Amino acid sequence: MKLLLAILMIHTCSYAQDFENVAIDELVDREKKIIDSIVENELKDRKNLPKEVVIVQLSDILKSPTQTVHISKGAKLINLLTGDQELLTKDIYAIAYTRPDSSGYFYLKNNTGAPKYKTLLKNLTDISQVTQMYEPPVYYRPISETDRPKEMNDTELNFTTEFNLHLGATNPGFTKDLVNDSHIGRLLGYEAQIYDNFSLPFSIGATLLYETISANIGEGSENYNSNALSLGALVKFSPIDFFGLAFITSLGARTSAFSKINEQRSEETLSYNLSKNEIFGAVQYVITINDINATLGISFKRQWIKASSNEFRTDLSNDNSFDDSISVTIGHLARWP
Incomplete structure (x- = not known):
């Protein structure tokens, strides 16, 4: 929530303001480093974009809805903090933002809720409806002889x-x-x-x-x-x-x-x-x-x-x-x- 609050506050400021000083100081050091690292790595790939545009685009992505996805073994993920490509060695499940960036990549959440990786749409399979079909197991205890009723007659007349x-x-x-x-x-x-x-x-x-x-x-x-x-x-x-x-x-x-x-x-x-x-x-x-x-x-x-x-x-x-x-x-x- 702190990360999202900072992004929304940054988005409402004028592009003429200094984005490095407005509201970022309210974040803890770890979250600030994550945002800074993502922005810096995005600027390496898109050198023609101003830093302010990258921050606003990241804000829009993090405000978009999420969905549960399946990613198959062999898919390529890009680490948002280092810019390195990582090849999956097994199938995984993840939470993905539904709004892509200007290059067509979709951002993935890590276990702490922060964006950590991005990948192309072809690597994602939406399984949101499947996960909604899950029903928790029902546990029961067999009736013991002492608890069993003497007679089980339906006395109701329909x-x-x-x-x-x-x-x-x-x-x-x-x-x-x-x-x-x-x-x-x-x-x-x-x-x-x-x-x-x-x-x-x-x-x-x-x-x-x-x-x-x-x-x-x-x-x-x-x-x-x-x-x-x-x-x-x-x-x-x-x-x-x-x-x-x-x-x-x-x-x-x-x-x-x-x-x-x-x-x-x-x-x-x-x-x-x-x-x-x-x-x-x-x-x-x-x-x-x-x-x-x-x-x-x-x-x-x-x-x-x-x-x-x-x-x-x-x-x-x-x-x-x-x-x-x-x-x-x-x-x-x-x-x-």
């Missing part, structure tokens, strides 16, 4: 919870025969899912769905409303990349815990108990905003339905035993822990 809102429409077959009217139903559903965090190429979980279906039938204000609570199992598959977007597909089956439909006619109200079994498939895209995971998808399902009543007998065709529906899903998922 799972995902998901809540979805279903908005869609039905294409009824069974319900059309039940209410004796062709129509399209309006579907609203609330679903909760829980499944593991894809420890395999797929996840296995459970699903719980509460849904309502309503539609206008007949004439005037006639309509029906149905509701059902269903539960079942599902399988979710690992994300699939499609046009740069990751989509999650799922398949599952549910059965109704209870289900009922109320048919409102102009002169009477009819009620039926329903039994539903369904299969479904869905495709979802996960959107992450500020660490919040939202889902957007589409779901299709087919329900096989049976109806019964305590008030009267239901006599329906077996040709239409199911209803189909499709819905858009909007949801939120959270991964635990």
